[in-house]
Amino acid sequence: MRTNHLNPLSVVRNLGVLAHVDAGKTTVTERILFATGTTHKRGEVHDGTTVTDFDPQERDRGITIFAAAVSCAWDGHRLNLIDTPGHVDFADEVERSLRVLDGAIAVFDAVAGVEPQSESVWRQADRHGVPRIAFVNKLDRAGADLDTAVESIRRRLHPAPLVVQLPIGREDGFTGVVDLVGMRALTWTDGGPVEEGPVPGALREEALGRRRLLEEAVAERHPAALEEFCDRETLSADTLTAALRDLTRSGDGVVVLCGSAYRDRGIEPLLDAVVAYLPSPLDVPAVRGEQGEERPCDPAAPLAALAFKVNAGPTGRLTYVRVYSGTIEKGATVWDAGARRTERVGRILRVRADRHAPLEWAVAGDIVALVGLKSARAGSTLCAPDAPLVLEPPSAAEPVVSVA
């Protein structure tokens, strides 16, 4: 059986960044790619050098139109970052990219809080059952306020925001966060590493109070945590982490982090949260075909993959696929259930920000790009010719409401 032992599925995170236009999705994505070492040059949104916005039309318009997936590594995990269009005109693309995600970071502007479009994308993600963590961005801006932003999340999106960080400094003076789970300060200076230290004396009381509120909110929603809380009147960091993971994956709570994508290394605690709380492909329900046939996330099962994006790249036509089940091999013949014909897989690429790495095969749970497919379109199911199926269509999407 072709499993890749260096990369067990439990270390894969297929995630997207969801946001209202201008909340900072592109900047956050760039910082993630920078922090994970896949780009060595900082992409800046304004000069058109960003990695995920690679379509010229997209650069011209300054918005993200086409989804692309980029793989990067963090703390022994592989993050497949799926770019979701943030513009209301591309609801189909948002919908399709939401289908292939296992989890997402929802980015909010710390001044504006929840905006109409963040609300509609959030509801779409609800319909697809995408577990989310929230990142309140732009804490460096004048007028930024975490508590107000959290309140708008509670009021408009989710009754249980679980705030796991306390900002250190305000606006221009924002220099880091208190991690309320580990009860430590994480601070950074421009270009420097994230430094770990004790909670500053001036914030100690507030941090303890907020940690208490977090424990209570978690215990209220998580039976095992409640038991420990009743016994010991507190929760250990390990229990808290495990409960936050469960609540994120079940959708019963939303972990809220904060920061500023302008303070580049400050994105690292967000990556730690992605790894800690968002699910791997093994943690999400098995995919189903239209006839109800279930396909487990298992490299040995028959192939079931979904093409979610087709791009004309410099190396030819690239078909981005999410492999749900089985293994897709270089040179193999697959059945395109959309076009009702067989196709030959030319090359398989792991798409990175700086280069594409050729692969011999890709297994269930992974997201890769295929070269050489002629007929596959976004939405096509690719499967084993002797075990054909059409992947279940997405739940009926309500149209994304326009932003006034």
Ligand code: GDP
């Ligand atoms: P997108 O439309 O959601 O992809 O947002 P962008 O990443 O393009 O950001 C929108 C604007 O906000 C750009 O001018 C960014 O430079 C700016 N921006 C992004 N992140 C931050 C941040 O952390 N702080 C501040 N002050 N501005 C930011």
